Amino acid sequence: MRTTGPCFTVSCGCASSAVQIGNARRMIADGDVDLAIVTGVDVFSVDVIQNVQRLLHGAQRTYDSIRVDGMPELLPAFDRVMRPYDRRADCVNHGEGSVTVVLESRDRAQRRGAHTYGQVLSHGMTRDGLSNPLASDQSGASLVSAIRTCLGDRWDIGQIPYIHGGSDGDVVVTAFEANAVQQLYGDAVGDLLMTSQEACFGHNGAPAGALGVALTLLMIEQDEVCPTANCEEPADNICFDPVPGTHTRHVELDYALTCNYQIGGVKSAILLGSSEAD
Template structure:
């Protein structure tokens, strides 16, 4: 391993979430770890459908954020509240007092993917409103909500406004790899001396009531015998399992705080780990085509590892399979291309069946889960994987117990239809 400690290293010092939970949102790192470590799944709803919902009480939001008047909270969409609550939890975890200006010069960055539902729910009422009969108050409310929700940068703008940030602030979208790519951008900004702190949030929102129609259209469109992606509504997703048939969607947000080593040491911050490298690639193939060979992810992993570590030094891989057979085939092909003969004993797990396929937050969730595995010396199992599929060339750690293990170096992968792939190399707190 080639690793030197420098003042501009990117350290992860805080985590916060607004994800599905048993009786309320999963918010803190402790609650997140308790779910991930045992392969819990929060997807089954009371009506028997499977979807990762995040119920929010506006009163609770107002209590947590008294700076935002209640009349404004009512106009924020769920995705705004996901992002705000995850940010507040991450700051509390990192012991950063944003109310006192701790994020004044920070980069406030957001990753988004599924924009359609969040935008449609606020844009359509404006288009359908009868301007001849609507009251001035109703018109102002519709327009206010539209301004907040009808742009991709809504979460990042809302977060930056709350904390009074004056540093870099933007939104990035490249599918399910969005927050992973953004973590790499943040680490490079820190390395270049542009900022000392960056908060990175992945947030997405899907309307549950629309998913059944989407699933029916998908089923209608399938032909041939090639592995297909599929939306599941009435069955649970099972990554790496022989019964893998598709994915369950989930809502929510995940925020990570990154700091330069010099800044973290000055304030004696607790450190989860270090982002050693991140690489983004794309295959030269048609849009929406599946890269079943995983060649883009292989190139991303090799590039990220170059000069940092050899494949033999990686102790654990956080995968990106959703429960689709297609992605199981992809990962079972790409792992041997990276790790060679040791693939059969390499632990590769994924947490998507805990919270659902949430889109943009997935990169941040994978990094958070991996760093907590390093911290606790425990490899979390692949949730809902009970009988590993014959196609798996690696160890998906089935069941609910996981196993103890020392993890010094790890690789976290994310990719999306359209062949954008990200690979992040992670080191422990004292690497």
């Protein structure tokens, strides 16, 4: 590609391209580059999926020590339709392929008269720090920390009416997302729109971060929030509005968050803004 700047790979599982979006944003903001290309790619097979299930079984003891009483089975199937945020969620479908996002500085975009979809404003990342790297803290504390790091002192959670979630039909992911936004929004959490499009594409691993950024920027540009695919009966522990059904919701969006997670405890949060957002 005749690149002249840094070229490197990160390995953060399903959060890989999200982490790279954050790296690219920092490099542009620091003046190291004015154009960056971020790609995530993954390939799945039944053997890979079954191996993941085997490893998760090995982590069950750690899960049992931190999970909330009454939670459903932790190991979802992969042979049925995935339903993020739905009460019937018990399955994760896997997709594969590649997603590429091109980021450039505002000055460069303006000089060439580019169409601007929006802005990548900030990135925050944390790890759960649990004894088993395949476990996940259902309290949501690590995701809360990532989002607060992302917002810093410049933005307030009250400015964020929409979050593009990373739920893939796994009830553990839904649990820590619900707990996190409850802590962040408090009594206002019922007004929060939080949707996932994973059931449209399948859980595609490393491309998920770049795909989430692209989808969310399009929603910001069009002031429309896409519904959560295959969510028809929101689960009882859902405290936010997952926009069930098949129709978009009109919302004026200046800011939105997109979140991605890796088995192993990475929580990634990216703040996106409209072209006019401060």
